[in-house]
Amino acid sequence: MILRLTSEQLRLLKDESSKAHPIEACGLLFGKLNDGEAVVTRVAMMPNVLKSSTRFEVDPQTVFNTFEQADRDKLEFIGLFHSHPAPARPSEVDLKYMRLWGEAVWLILSSSDGTIAAFQTTNNDLHEVALKIEAI
Numbered sequence: 001m002i003l004r005l006t007s008e009q010l011r012l013l014k015d016e017s018s019k020a021h022p023i024e025a026c027g028l029l030f031g032k033l034n035d036g037e038a039v040v041t042r043v044a045m046m047p048n049v050l051k052s053s054t055r056f057e058v059d060p061q062t063v064f065n066t067f068e069q070a071d072r073d074k075l076e077f078i079g080l081f082h083s084h085p086a087p088a089r090p091s092e093v094d095l096k097y098m099r100l101w102g103e104a105v106w107l108i109l110s111s112s113d114g115t116i117a118a119f120q121t122t123n124n125d126l127h128e129v130a131l132k133i134e135a136i
């Protein structure tokens, strides 16, 4: 799987993550899924209601509305974004929820060192997703 982001989207994710630091920033990613490739065309940031630096949770109504809007705009759900004030790899809690979200891509950005990485679980198997940033 390849996850495609634009440099502008990456800038937005970095800005939101540094603004929230050390609290985790979070959001949902939508766009187009073709074979083996996910192209992000919408980044929907949402408040972390836990205001925690180790976990994130979003308001269910906000999630519902965001999915409805994406559906109206014919966008597909690609995955979740959140930041860590720690390395950009899934925590134990993340791993637990990743299993529940099926094959959704989890994009994680470290708000301490700016690194970004994407992960996916297929058949309970965690692997890294290749990230391609298109300069615009």
Ligand SMILES: [Zn+2]
Pocket: 054, 082, 083, 084, 090, 091, 094
């Ligand atoms: Zn996490």
